[in-house]
Amino acid sequence: STSSILICGGAGYIGSHMAQWLAERGHTVTVLDNLSTGHRGAVRWGRLIEADLMDPAGLKRAFSGQRFDAVMHFCARSLVGESVAEPYPYYSNNVTGTLNLLEAMRDHDVSQIVFSSTAAVFGNPISEAIDEEHPRSPINPYGASKLMAERFLADAAHAYGLRSVTLRYFNAAGALPEHGIGEAHACETHLIPNVLRAALGQGPALKVFGNDYDTADGTCVRDYVHVQDLAQAHALALGFMAREAGAHTFNLGNAQGFSVQEVIATAASVTGVQIPYDVAPRRAGDPARLVASSEKARRVLGWTPQWTALEPIIESAWRWHRDPPSWSPHHPHAHAHAPGQIA
Template sequence: MTDKPILVVGGAGYIGSHTCLALAERGFTPIVYDNLTNGHGEFVKWGPLEQGDIRDRARLDEVLAKHKPLAILHFAALIEVGESVKDPVAFYENNVIGSLTLLAAAQAAGIKAFVFSSTCATYGLPETLPLDEEHRQAPINPYGRTKWIVEQALKDYDSYTGFRSVILRYFNAAGADFEGRIGEWHTPETHAIPLALEAALGRRQGFKVFGSDYDTRDGTCVRDYIHVLDLADAHVRAVEYLLDGGTTVALNLGTGTGTTVKELLGTIETVSGKPFPVEYAERREGDSTTLVANNDKAREILGWSPRYSLEDIIRSAWSWHSRSNYGG
């Protein structure tokens, strides 16, 4: 048995691996459970890797019995909104059935602390800004809906079985470990910052902006970009909060600062020193004009606040993408 083991499900992925780094720095041993379909074995650096799928109850039981973790962090989800519209069945099978299987295994193993990666996509189209946790949840795609269903299950599990959890609703995760050990690596890549960095590096033709006629300060969409290490810090705090007896709660994780796509591209050009072609296209269906977090509740409950600026995000991501052979 390891010292202060934490099971990190999906720990070989982007946010999961950065959270493993943060856990190790705080004296925990991250046990990664991942099927490696979207995760990377190379990112498992701070504890053992147990290969398996969240829909495989027998394998989950085996790993939980072997390592006896104090808590579980659940990152293992399909995340691409566009893919969720094309193949909703895969999203329901993995994100809903997989999560419920994991929860059943966790309860059977006597786990008392569970941290769930959720998303601001559960809110749907914003009615008030910045978004706080009381905002109506009305997701507009299967990805957001599958996350919302698991949130509802967790609230019922708390109410009726006493199973405690922290639900963390991410805004736009970005950036990389400043030492370049791990970073953002999706195949295919669909996130704005890596796509723009690959354009600056000459690895792709240019960058496409969807919509330039939104009701924002420069006509492009506004998003709340948060450094992946700030997200990782919030997860460790959530584990500590639950282990200290904290009650079930849902929290937004964002900076509270909105950045337009044009401002983002300007920052990338400044940090990289490499201009790249930008093409403006029609709006994309389902894109919200503005998504910005109210993070007061996470500050109050976890004592958490974001440390890194947009420039820090871009600098760390630029370092990772320019030095790595991953992705693009």
């Protein structure tokens, strides 16, 4: 059956891939976004409501105008390094903003939400593969802000009967260039886009943040998962929530770790370009290794990720970055800086 879904943050990287997935399968999609880091051009499916989670009146208008069966909440500040330097906007957007959204949902009898969380809630992991029960001990404000919101959902299940699925993403990557969407941050900090832009001779010189970690080659190890596979998991979560009450949590990754150096080497083979880089000091807030166990998502949700190797993930991102649409800040004629960003 089809449903009406409010995608908060649907003008952003992961949210736009969610809109594509749902719209293609006949669901009614509405995007709510403040366009602080998202783009009007990325809203290709469904109506855009320009509203900010920090403005309860705007949220009230959004929920009064239309009936939603469920909410997907992708609105967040999500950069580890920035959160260390500027924690306040992380707590206001990710904590207070989420609370405002949950209150608006309760006031309008919308009782199902899929929430975007992160591997950053785990801090420095104490086991190889991180499952859902792994202790949460964030080492940066970003992870701490997401962990607080996870707690809201558990409390709201008990108090208000809110149904929720929290999905903790490891490293979201890749794009769907054939659908005109991909990663398009005015101030890009993520590894794969930075590597690919370096291959194009664009953006700042590539830096590897630390090669003295306790890993095989000394660089940080991460678990890269394609945004379309994340979208699939969210869609499965919708069906799961309709059947199961309570607050549920799943980790989403490919259960395979790649070091920063391995990502650069794979990108070199995908692009055919030898990519120059410098080794720089460690970035504040980075754990050495984050690799998921997604056994629970596969078993309970029936999640079957399609993009399980690094090469096709990077290849999809490469096709996107080589030829960005005019609305992307990486388009050759785009302005260097979008308004409202925290530099």
